[in-house]
Amino acid sequence: MEKSTVINPVPPGGRIASVDVYRGFVMLLMMGEVLSFQSVATALPDSKFWQLLAFNQSHVPWTWLSLHDMIQPSFSFLVGVVLPFSLASRKNKGATTAALLGHALLRSLILIFLGFFLRSLGKGQTYYTFEDTLTQIGLGYTFLVMLGFCSRKVQIGALIVILVGYWLAFALYPLPGAGFDYASAGVSPNWEHNLQGFAAHWNKNTNLAWAADRWFLNLFPRSTPFQYNEGGYSTLSFIPTLGTMILGLLAGGIFKNDQKPAEKLKYFIIAAISLTALGILLQLTNINPIVKRIWTPAWVIFSGGICFGFLALFYWLIDLKQCKKPFFFLSVIGMNSIAAYLMSDGGLRQYITDNLYIHLGAHYNQIFGLAYATLISGALTLLLLWLILYWMYKQKIYIKI
Template structure:
């Protein structure tokens, strides 16, 4: 979700990385998959495997798109809410605004999942937008009710430990403790117990109750990152070095958890998954920070920033508009002359049309935000 343009100093790297992240789910992943199919180039085929989710446990590149977005939503918090606190807005008013935003995202998620069809028994109530909203709400609330970076870090660690404890130690009825299977993990039991309607995974939901709570730790990790960068003043290599070290520590901790039998499971948002995703997100953010914020005159990131500043817009628009049909209308004639490259041309057309739409909105300073 884009921050309010002009309301606070923006980290261009934050918008660019958010745009880079969204680009993969709006067509870039499909482009690489199609290129691998057409060319049968071994390295492309190997990379194509990384552009599909793992079945349950493990970690691939495509599994990092959602957590990276959640991490970045946390990075924006100290800039948006911190500035409002500095100008004198009350904590109560800001908390009310945070949870209003949560409610809107949860409702948008239900609509995205077909809520307007009014098929309540088969309706899926958990959603990507709902998880983003709840995790943001928890992380932003912790940011507002605590006064120090250390206190927020303790909260973050507490969430990670709590999730690990529940997933490894809680005796799930009919299964026992530490059963990390789709139907035996504590996440699935809670989803079946408390979530109405349809579960996306049948016996569990990858955006279920505990997943949203666990994801709050990753979002809070983004808050800690954004706060550290903001408080450090102008971009400095020392700040970047600290972020890289922190990311390395998270990756090492995640590797240790995995090695000792507690795997990364995105669909259950295990603590191991949080640690590994957080470490990679920190590395990516630091790289973008170094190559963009350290070079204020650099223009190469502008196309990504256009996407990042209206990420919610393109996510929702893709659900409403058929960009493949629009691409076929404009580029179908060209594509039919391209032989085996026909699908590649049409996917490139989708990316071009989506970007031009977002650029038009950017020129009009029209940003969808909640």
């Protein structure tokens, strides 16, 4: 931890406020898991309102998405958005290309090992897994920085190669045969979310990425041999995740150019509509399904369009309309996103919740009835987490890697 004025250096004009707000919105979605809308929805099964909130606070079983599924792609996308500013700032301070690449490699390693640490909490030994958000970003970050030195044409070319190559690798991997042991893959052949026809190449735990992890993850010390990930997540997803970061890098390039703000907003909106439509087309034509858990090329394109949409919305509201005060609470979170991530995923969130029960009593959160208990305790926990981030903001303390 260190005292600093910024997390990611930006041009002399200052931080891009809309990016901080967007990042804060994403981290709030993650921290907001403590509200446990699903518990409220279970207690109030006839309420469509709470059912809708609960759906959007959980991941979909396989295809398409919920709002919660947009946390990881947004976080990855924003890594790319701020990179052009970070590189420019370090170059202005005299950093050489070699020094920048060395810093990128170090940052990649820190992100990977931080992912190991967070996933190993409460376990008897180090849990080596590579599907965590920080680890996935870490695996691709150095390559992203290398692309940051390249022209826009090279960046777009790299994106196309990644998406087409990853699609082709899955398409060429053989489908399960008649004697396939589905139990060893942790999925039923009759699972309602299994895809049919050509799209079956992207089914849960019977695809190329699952096969790669059956080899790769067993190279590490484990309490039991790795057979499958229950959620269907995989290490190889870092490759298309790099594609998501490249989309962010392209957006960052638009931010950094000298065009008028209205022109930049237009590019963001066009990208949002075009990418979202293309992703839906790939899904509906069965060419490639939209699956976040294995980060299919269609998911990169579809979620990338949504990321551009969020970016356009926040850019219009915050930077163009200067509507900053109502979103200040999000800026506080977004300016210290790593701290917010660690608070949410590192145990502090649960520690605060547990202590609220100790100090306020077992029934303090039932003042509006048992159905809303998690909502009350979760809201108090969120408030305390935000106050910690606000104190760090006031002290100009930001955690950065």
